[in-house]
Amino acid sequence: MLKPELVLPAGNLEKLKTALMFGADAVYLGGKNFSLRAHADNFSLHELDEGLKFAREINKKVYVTVNIYAHNKDLEKLPTYFEYLQYLDIDGVIISDPGVLRLAKKYAPKIPVTISTQANITNYESAQLYKELGASRIVLARELNIKEIKQIKQKVDIELEVFVHGAMCVSYSGRCLLSHFMTNRSANLGSCAHPCRYSYRVVEEKRPEEYYPIEEDDRGSYILNSKDLCLVEYVPNLIEAGVNSFKVEGRMKSPLYVATVANVYAEAINKYLNNKCAYTDQEVSYWINELQTVATRPFTNGFIEGESENIQDIKKGKEVPRxxxxxxxxxxxxxxxxxxxxxxxxxxxxxxxxxxxxxxxxxxxxxxxxxxxxxxxxxxxxxxxxxxxxxxxxxxxxxxxxxxxx
Ligand code: SF4
Missing domain, CATH: 2.40.30.10 (Translation factors)
Incomplete structure (x- = not known):
């Protein structure tokens, strides 16, 4: 049985080193442009070079996100960027936009391509299409259950990556216009202002100054606020389903978060590969407790078991770092x-x-x-x-x- 890769976010050089030292097999990071986390520190070309050298010394990998939905003006600088990434010999690029994929294949044909979760791949025909377009790995949409993941793996010979931990969007995967609509900061260009986390009120048309509370409790209502994904107890099911790579969300999180999550998931993966049996309740509750010690919302298992009502945190569970x-x-x-x-x-x-x-x-x-x-x-x-x-x-x-x- 192949060991799946554990891929952690690296918002900066310190987080890259922390993630790789604490058990991640690879990190994903963004350059100063073309990445969907415009407000993370992100990497200059010099820092990228340094991060890559660090990863190489300990035999680990670095993937670079180029996952914006590009407009025409964004295309001009992409060829040189891809050529430079190929010169650096990075381990892969993560792409959403078919036009950007085309440029990657033209200007950096040796770099393996992963298709980002932003592409919302939910079925095996889409998976096959991206394989034919030259992708070697796809990050599946978070809305899939374990049976669907398994079926895609059986039908298409392509590496599958699945999000196992971190914040989720209330919208369908990343297809969200809320931030652009409300704040003119586009989530699809890396600048989400997270309005789904805001507190909302009802206003009647003719009384624009009167804000009526919608109260779930005395803290108001947070009807769009997703819980955080946590699939640590499903690691064995995902390995058995043939998932090649486990991904953690959170390029904006702290090094403590990165270290804790990397540690827990690396241990869970190794434990299953060594013992091939289900985890004990004590193991799972130790891991979940450990994961809750870092800033987080309440956890949900998302869609892994199918449709679920346990996804929105309408009471706005406070992010309490313990x-x-x-x-x-x-x-x-x-x-x-x-x-x-x-x-x-x-x-x-x-x-x-x-x-x-x-x-x-x-x-x-x-x-x-x-x-x-x-x-x-x-x-x-x-x-x-x-x-x-x-x-x-x-x-x-x-x-x-x-x-x-x-
Ligand atoms: S506003 Fe919320 S749901 Fe929309 S992209 Fe941003 S984080 Fe996701």
Whole structure:
């Protein structure tokens, strides 16, 4: 049985490294143009080169999203961009628009093409069409159930990628005009303003100043607000269905989110491949609990079992991070036996801290001493990216993450 790839989002270089160190087999990222996450940091060509070198050293892959629905004016710069991506020898491009696909095939014929979920592939005829157009992998629409996924795999010899975790759109896959209509920021050009997460009121035509509440509860109503997808317990079913790649949404999320989700799904995949038996309830609840420690809405299993009413979070379950991203381990001083940390959020003495290691270990830690770079004892690491040291008797690997349990 082939091991499916675990593909994590990389909104910037730090997240790329975190995802790959914490168990992802590959990352997907956007360049400064042509990608559907205009508000993620995204990668300059220089950063892309650096990210690719990092991935190559540990035998992992990098896919580049070129998944806008292009207008004529966007086409002009695409040939040079594709030629450069081919020169870099990236592992694949992710495309939605047939015109962009045509340019990719013309100017970067050696780069494998994945068709983005934005293309809304829901049946085997569409899958076959994209195969004939030269795609080697398709990301299926999120609206498919497990039987449909299996059937597409049986009928078409093409790699299938399925979203297993992350935010969902209320609209049919990504076909959403809400953001463009309300804010003039097009979701299909990478600038979604997420109006589906807003709170709505009813206004009667002749009383434009009067906003009538629609109350699900005392916080209002969020009728368009989707829950977040979480399919960790379906990993065995998806592997058995022949899915080649598991994808996680979230290029705007934090490195803590990326590390936690990569860790959990990598463990779930490996556990099934090693044991070939269903997960225990304890395993599933441990993973779900771990996934809930990072900022998220309530979870849904989406459409994987068919039509479901458990998709909208009409009560607007608040995104409550139960852990906070405090810092990253960047070294260990053998002489002083201190962990070297680069700060990401204010943290200090006596707080309930955990270290999450790339191998998936969680180490509880109450900080009793904290040093700055001049070896002064301090109470808190307050400054952005401040370098601090915590005494600890064992070597903690680089890239480990410090999180505060709230
Ligand atoms: S407004 Fe909401 S449903 Fe529409 S594209 Fe943006 S996130 Fe998706």
């Amino acid at each position: 852990t906070a991203f405090c810092g990253v381990v960047i070294g260990y001083d053998l002489n002083t036996k201190r962990i070297q940390i680069q700060q990401r959020a204010n943290f200090g003495l006596e707080e309930n801290i955990e270290i999450l290691t790339p191998e998936g270990k969680t180490i509880p830690l109450i900080i009793s001493k904290l040093y700055d770079e001049e070896d002064n004892l301090i109470e808190r690491a307050r400054h952005p990216k401040q370098i601090v040291y915590i005494p600890y008797n064992e070597i903690i690997p680089n890239f480990s993450i410090l999180r505060r349990v709230e």
